[in-house]
């Protein structure tokens with residue numbers, strides 16, 4: 629499990645542009661091939677005012693404007709996992725710019741779990757067919773002349789993957805910046821021990837690998853950051869750095885998770901993101917979200 633099932637190509641250096649969404653502390657990335665106009669977009673954000681049920685696209689439009697201004701061709705819309713804290717804008721961006729929407733093949737596990745919690749009918753497919761591509765561990769795909777690799781890194785959720793492109797890795801919520809530690813592992817299907825093992829997989833990449841976070845919360849008042857390296861995480865990560873043991877991590881993570889509040893947008897996020905970013909509809913075809921009572 630800790631072996632990386634491909635040979636990292638450190639000489640390939642994708643051009644990475646980050647877009648930070650202040651409302652959800654999410655970082656969206658445009659990952660461009662230096663040798664062509666091809667790019668991928670990782671973890672896009674659709675804006676929601678949950679109190680009013682209003683959905684808008686300011687965040688996604690910034691990314692779309694950047695892609696258009698630079699004449700880029702979107703080949704992939706990658707979701708590192710089913711996010712519980714923001715809604716994906718992948719279908720909106722796909723409609724405007726094209727590209728295939730991809731996620732880890734274990735999306736089917738997530739769909740099964742939350743299909744039950746949200747009491748979705750039989751019309752909700754739990755086979756991942758809402759996505760254009762389901763990645764298995766070690767699968768590769770092309771972004772222009774670059775080869776990208778999907779690395780299975782579950783624990784935060786069952787479908788979490790890290791996407792490695794040349795010397796860059798997009799870790800989703802597998803890791804935070806060194807002073808942020810790691811993401812929670814207490815959602816249904818999450819597991820602290822499995823998350824520890826997945827983090828070791830990321831740390832098995834070459835030391836100089838650039839790591840790009842999906843989130844940053846600016847701990848202790850520092851400015852927002854989203855990029856670090858494997859070497860920095862190994863040396864300084866407050867949850868797993870300096871060879872912290874699996875047992876220590878599980879104990880710490882479990883205690884910490886018990887004290888965390890439920891993410892503000894978990895209910896709309898899961899319903900939308902398990903459908904590849906499509907808003908569910910009611911029997912009359914109107915976009916509609918549910919609130920299951922006492923389910924979380």
Ligand SMILES: [Fe+2]
Pocket residue numbers: 709710711712713784801811
């Ligand atoms: Fe997440």
